Amino acid sequence: MGQVHVLDHPLIQHKLTYIRDKDTGTKEFRELVDEVAMLMAFEITRNLPLQEKTIETPVMEADTQVLAGKKIGLVPIIRAGLGMVDGMLKLIPAAKVGHVGLYRDPETLKPHEYYTKLPSDIAERELIVLDPMLATGGSASEAIHLLKKRGAKQIRLMCLVGAPEGVDVIHNEHPDVDIYLGALDDQLNDDGFIIPGLGDAGDRLYGTK
Ligand SMILES: O=P(O)(O)OC[C@H]1O[C@H](OP(=O)(O)OP(=O)(O)O)[C@H](O)[C@@H]1O
Ligand SMILES: O=c1cc[nH]c(=O)[nH]1
Numbered sequence: 049m050g051q052v053h054v055l056d057h058p059l060i061q062h063k064l065t066y067i068r069d070k071d072t073g074t075k076e077f078r079e080l081v082d083e084v085a086m087l088m089a090f091e092i093t094r095n096l097p098l099q100e101k102t103i104e105t106p107v108m109e110a111d112t113q114v115l116a117g118k119k120i121g122l123v124p125i126i127r128a129g130l131g132m133v134d135g136m137l138k139l140i141p142a143a144k145v146g147h148v149g150l151y152r153d154p155e156t157l158k159p160h161e162y163y164t165k166l167p168s169d170i171a172e173r174e175l176i177v178l179d180p181m182l183a184t185g186g187s188a189s190e191a192i193h194l195l196k197k198r199g200a201k202q203i204r205l206m207c208l209v210g211a212p213e214g215v216d217v218i219h220n221e222h223p224d225v226d227i228y229l230g231a232l233d234d235q236l237n238d239d240g241f242i243i244p245g246l247g248d249a250g251d252r253l254y255g256t257k
């Protein structure tokens with residue numbers, strides 16, 4: 049079964065508080081999501097492989113390390129996942145970006161795909177699926193199914209806020225996928241919203257309420 053990592057760095061938790069606050073407006077919300085994505089990128093890249101490199105410092109020769117060049121792919125789930133891309137790219141600028149467009153039907157809560165465009169070499173890349181919200185898990189699970197159908201082999205999922213229901217769905221349907229969250233919240237309400245959550249991430253990012 050995949051692991052769940054709650055990234056409890058104080059800066060992430062502090063910024064998440066203001067992301068959750070209903071009085072935070074669109075501009076600030078977008079900036080905070082960008083910043084938290086960057087901080088989460090710092091944590092999620094801890095496992096990147098290094099290789100030895102010998103250099104000359106001004107004083108002497110030194111055996112040091114540089115990134116081994118593992119290929120990364122970011123896959124935001126449109127719309128809300130787009131808000132996390134720039135923050136990730138600040139720390140992983142060489143990553144390629146694929147897009148999966150899904151919306152959740154408000155009645156059935158089932159995801160509907162409307163757009164997919166991926167780098168041609170996803171099978172060779174470690175993919176990080178981005179979406180601020182992991183609620184029922186339907187959207188993230190569908191995105192991961194879709195990536196696997198197109199050849200993806202290594203996938204991780206990164207969300208700002210998750211519900212236990214969504215975590216269970218990913219564990220059951222994709223036991224090979226580790227999940228990285230800013231917070232694991234209590235549960236879903238009757239409308240399928242995470243509580244306490246932060247509301248509708250896409251609407252808050254783009255001001256479409
Ligand atoms: O885990 P789930 O129950 O599937 O819910 C989570 C999904 O719902 C939201 O997207 P939404 O459908 O609102 O689309 P949007 O990003 O275009 O607003 C969110 O960004 C996730 O993609
Ligand atoms: O709480 C939720 C659940 C699904 N989608 C959101 O944007 N927020």
Ligand SMILES: [Mg+2]
Nearest residue numbers: 248249250251
């Ligand atoms: Mg939405």
